[in-house]
Amino acid sequence: QVQLVESGGGLVQAGGSLRLSCAASARTFTTNTMGWFRQAPGKEREFVAAISRSTGSSYYADSVKGRFTISRDNAKNTVVLQMNSLKPEDTAVYYCAGSRVAARLLVAEVDHWGQGTQVTVSS
Numbered sequence: 001q002v003q004l005v006e007s008g009g010g011l012v013q014a015g016g017s018l019r020l021s022c023a024a025s026a027r028t029f030t031t032n033t034m035g036w037f038r039q040a041p042g043k044e045r046e047f048v049a050a051i052s053r054s055t056g057s058s059y060y061a062d063s064v065k066g067r068f069t070i071s072r073d074n075a076k077n078t079v080v081l082q083m084n085s086l087k088p089e090d091t092a093v094y095y096c097a098g099s100r101v102a103a104r105l106l107v108a109e110v111d112h113w114g115q116g117t118q119v120t121v122s123s
Contacts, residue, residue, distance in 0.1 A: 002026050002112045004034075004096040009117035016121070017084045022096030022114055024077040030111040031098040034072060034079040035059070037107065038092035038119075045095070045107055049081060052102040059104035064090075086121045094119050 008020040035050025049070040051058040072079040096114030
């Protein structure tokens with residue numbers, strides 16, 4: 001079973017930046033695409049960004065385009081989400097995700113989840 005281990009997150013003021021990292025314990029077809037979802041209290045888990053090893057393509061939710069950047073190191077099986085110009089509405093638990101699907105991910109298409117890391121943006 002592949003494990004995804006996240007690091008980063010924390011508390012930041014609006015307009016600030018944070019960097020999330022996720023390391024996969026193995027390189028398999030089920031980590032073809034790695035990315036991030038987030039879940040705020042009382043809301044459903046939503047897609048944030050993803051990047052595919054097979055295509056090299058990256059995908060973003062409209063709400064984070066131009067502010068967040070996703071990148072990956074295939075040799076190290078890691079993915080990084082750089083979050084700039086953070087807003088209070090970005091506050092959520094962020095989950096690393098791995099999937100065999102080479103596309104913008106749906107929750108149902110995720111093969112592996114990380115444990116989640118809290119991001120809090122104060123106004």
